[in-house]
Amino acid sequence: MKKFRKVLSVLLVSAMAMSLVACGSSSDSDTSDKTESTSDANIGVFYYSYSDTYISSVRTALDSALEGAGIEFQDYDGNSNQTTQNEQIDTAISQGVTALIVNIVTSGSADASQAIIDKAETAGIPVIFFNRAVAPDGEDGDVLGSYDKCAFVGTDAPEAGHMQGQLIGDYLVKNFDTVDLNKDGSISYAMFKGQEGNVEAIYRTQYAVEDANKVLTEAGKPALVYFDSSNTDGYQVDQDGNWSATAANNYMVTNLAQYNESNGNMIELAICNNDGMAEGVVSALNDAGYNTGSGKMIPVFGVDATDAAKSLIKAGKMVGTIKQDAEGMAACIAALAKNTVDNKDIMDGTDSYTISPDISNKIYIPYATYTGE
Amino acid sequence: MKPFANIQNQYADLKKMNSKEKLNFWKEFLIDNSLYILLFIAILYTYFQNHRFLSTSSVINMISLSAANLPIACGIAGTIVLTGTDLSAGRIVGLTACMSAASLQAVTYATKMFPNLPVVPIPLVILMVIVVGGIIGFLNGFCISRFKLHPFIVTLATQLVVYGSLLMFVMVNGNNGQPLSGLDDSYKKFISGSILKIKGVPIPNYVWYGIIVVAIMWFIWNKTTFGKNMFAVGSNAEAANVSGVNVARTTILVHTLAGCMYGITGFIEAARIGSNTANTGLNYELDAIAACVIGGVSFVGGTGKIRGIVMGVILLRIIFVALNFLSVNANMQYIIKGLIILVACAIDMRKYLVRK
Numbered sequence: 001m002k003k004f005r006k007v008l009s010v011l012l013v014s015a016m017a018m019s020l021v022a023c024g025s026s027s028d029s030d031t032s033d034k035t036e037s038t039s040d041a042n043i044g045v046f047y048y049s050y051s052d053t054y055i056s057s058v059r060t061a062l063d064s065a066l067e068g069a070g071i072e073f074q075d076y077d078g079n080s081n082q083t084t085q086n087e088q089i090d091t092a093i094s095q096g097v098t099a100l101i102v103n104i105v106t107s108g109s110a111d112a113s114q115a116i117i118d119k120a121e122t123a124g125i126p127v128i129f130f131n132r133a134v135a136p137d138g139e140d141g142d143v144l145g146s147y148d149k150c151a152f153v154g155t156d157a158p159e160a161g162h163m164q165g166q167l168i169g170d171y172l173v174k175n176f177d178t179v180d181l182n183k184d185g186s187i188s189y190a191m192f193k194g195q196e197g198n199v200e201a202i203y204r205t206q207y208a209v210e211d212a213n214k215v216l217t218e219a220g221k222p223a224l225v226y227f228d229s230s231n232t233d234g235y236q237v238d239q240d241g242n243w244s245a246t247a248a249n250n251y252m253v254t255n256l257a258q259y260n261e262s263n264g265n266m267i268e269l270a271i272c273n274n275d276g277m278a279e280g281v282v283s284a285l286n287d288a289g290y291n292t293g294s295g296k297m298i299p300v301f302g303v304d305a306t307d308a309a310k311s312l313i314k315a316g317k318m319v320g321t322i323k324q325d326a327e328g329m330a331a332c333i334a335a336l337a338k339n340t341v342d343n344k345d346i347m348d349g350t351d352s353y354t355i356s357p358d359i360s361n362k363i364y365i366p367y368a369t370y371t372g373e
Numbered sequence: 374m375k376p377f378a379n380i381q382n383q384y385a386d387l388k389k390m391n392s393k394e395k396l397n398f399w400k401e402f403l404i405d406n407s408l409y410i411l412l413f414i415a416i417l418y419t420y421f422q423n424h425r426f427l428s429t430s431s432v433i434n435m436i437s438l439s440a441a442n443l444p445i446a447c448g449i450a451g452t453i454v455l456t457g458t459d460l461s462a463g464r465i466v467g468l469t470a471c472m473s474a475a476s477l478q479a480v481t482y483a484t485k486m487f488p489n490l491p492v493v494p495i496p497l498v499i500l501m502v503i504v505v506g507g508i509i510g511f512l513n514g515f516c517i518s519r520f521k522l523h524p525f526i527v528t529l530a531t532q533l534v535v536y537g538s539l540l541m542f543v544m545v546n547g548n549n550g551q552p553l554s555g556l557d558d559s560y561k562k563f564i565s566g567s568i569l570k571i572k573g574v575p576i577p578n579y580v581w582y583g584i585i586v587v588a589i590m591w592f593i594w595n596k597t598t599f600g601k602n603m604f605a606v607g608s609n610a611e612a613a614n615v616s617g618v619n620v621a622r623t624t625i626l627v628h629t630l631a632g633c634m635y636g637i638t639g640f641i642e643a644a645r646i647g648s649n650t651a652n653t654g655l656n657y658e659l660d661a662i663a664a665c666v667i668g669g670v671s672f673v674g675g676t677g678k679i680r681g682i683v684m685g686v687i688l689l690r691i692i693f694v695a696l697n698f699l700s701v702n703a704n705m706q707y708i709i710k711g712l713i714i715l716v717a718c719a720i721d722m723r724k725y726l727v728r729k
Binding site: 283 | 575577
């Protein structure tokens with residue numbers, strides 16, 4: 001036993017050492033390969049979190065787009081921590097990167113993004129922000145205007161909420177009587193918010209309901225009613241801020257324990273900030289015998305159009321989602337990155353994109369509705 | 374009949390006391406059981422605010438939410454008994470959940486991770502997650518006992534290693550970090566299907582699995598030499614060593630067993646939630662540790678009962694459900710949960726100091 005342990009510990013240590021050596025040598029050979037094929041351009045790409053589903057698809061698309069353009073780059077995982085990301089940026093700048101591509105952790109904070117712009121300006125290199133907002137809505141012009149070698153590629157945060165609201169409204173106007181299970185003339189809904197203090201979550205939570213109500217009122221139908229009248233928030237939020245299926249699932253099963261058809265107060269509509277949460281809700285409904293593809297269905301709406309959500313929609317277990325175009329965003333970022341490598345203006349050749357009317361270096365990648373058709 | 378005899382003895386003792394001692398006895402009784410008394414008041418209060426709180430469906434919901442959290446809590450409790458902790462629990466749950474989901478996706482599912490893989494037989498998958506969890510647990514235990522490292526450090530490190538592997542795993546085969554879902558029906562039925570209904574409300578199968586796990590863990594803790602050794606090592610490792618207990622082997626076994634429990638949790642969670650990403654399992658260990666501590670498994674080491682862990686898990690879940698039934702603001706929920714953990718630990722420590 002003792003000998004065995006000694007042997008095992010030696011093996012363990014040597015395995016660790018081997019893996020370190022292996023990692024070191026492989027990245028060495030990578031760099032040398034790439035430096036031969038391209039100029040001395042080297043871009044640091046900073047993601048807010050590797051664990052985010054949507055960002056993972058952007059990462060895959062952007063990796064291949066940058067590789068395709070022959071640009072050398074390195075990916076970093078901020079692990080949902082702005083301090084970590086800032087330190088990574090400092091390190092990358094000291095290593096001599098020629099441009100920064102930043103998916104900022106603290107979404108919607110002008111201070112955080114200004115700090116990164118200042119770092120880039122001091123080093124004299126361009127910075128491209130993407131996906132997560134660099135400042136509160138309406139104030140991003142100040143941040144983006146403070147440095148000429150910077151740009152933003154993202155989505156218009158309120159747009160997803162507006163589109164989701166419109167989609168829900170249209171669906172309800174068409175199917176009002178089937179959705180209104182207890183026939184009380186109004187539809188009670190549950191809302192699942194991904195995270196407190198995140199602009200995207202806030203707008204989606206707000207506009208999904210407001211816009212749906214607008215459509216309903218225009219069609220002469222009553223507005224939506226939040227299922228729990230004593231909850232003044234009008235939503236249930238993932239307390240860990242992870243937009244997670246688990247949180248939505250736990251809430252929904254708990255809700256269904258008191259709001260169900262036998263009590264005549266069933267939740268008749270579920271609106272989710274993202275598709276992960278929608279999946280959690282569908283799973284909870286499945287357990288209660290709903291949304292199994294046949295029979296009764298509670299309409300569930302999400303945002304992102306992940307593959308999993310698309311399959312649910314096709315199977316008739318979910319109604320619709322709002323597509324965020326990961327490939328489109330990656331292609332646009334790669335084009336801007338290529339500009340920085342070729343020493344062109346950062347916004348060169350971007351006429352085909354939707355550019356913000358007020359801010360010349362802010363590009364919107366439009367959302368699209370997805371209902372399986 | 375032992376508990377009954379205990380109560381009789383206590384009652385006899387109580388009768389012998391004079392008034393001052395009696396007062397003291399009741400004071401002690403109230404403080405020692407204050408958590409349960411508070412819980413009782415909380416349940417009554419919630420019930421009077423919202424009568425549906427104690428309806429059949431709501432009670433079954435509380436039981437199922439607790440059952441899902443039992444295996445991980447039972448696993449982590451052993452490491453706390455050894456005066457340690459295990460920070461890698463949540464990530465191991467995440468990894469095993471994703472592995473279970475990947476092996477049991479329906480063959481017809483469009484974005485199946487391994488398109489050519491048939492639906493793996495369920496017993497094989499259970500074996501796989503238990504082995505994977507067990508191996509990581511073994512590594513934890515091995516490093517702790519062999520290199521004399523604090524479990525906090527070791528599991529902090531393995532947690533990162535496991536998370537990294539998990540991130541790689543969800544990226545393989547062009548999955549690109551997309552959620553693993555589209556699980557096979559047999560798997561979903563196995564976990565969240567139901568063979569028993571009470572008043573028309575189905576009891577999900579994973580409740581039974583939770584109960585089985587608790588029964589096995591109770592047996593291991595109370596009826597085996599290994600269980601006795603675990604408490605001996607937890608109370609005083611030196612003394613245990615002198616009296617012939619193999620401390621290193623006990624430590625390794627406790628951690629391996631804990632790892633197996635996380636594997637089972639992962640297997641259940643994958644189907645219960647139905648959508649598995651790299652974030653699955655994040656922070657699960659914190660709730661599990663909180664449940665153990667509330668249930669009287671002390672960080673001082675060497676104390677703890679399976680009964681207490683079950684109570685702790687149920688208490689945390691009842692609080693979650695009650696706060697929702699009362700529509701308490703999310704911000705308040707953090708504060709309430711924090712205070713409960715603090716009060717529970719304070720009471721626990723007080724008992725320990727009195728004993729000393």
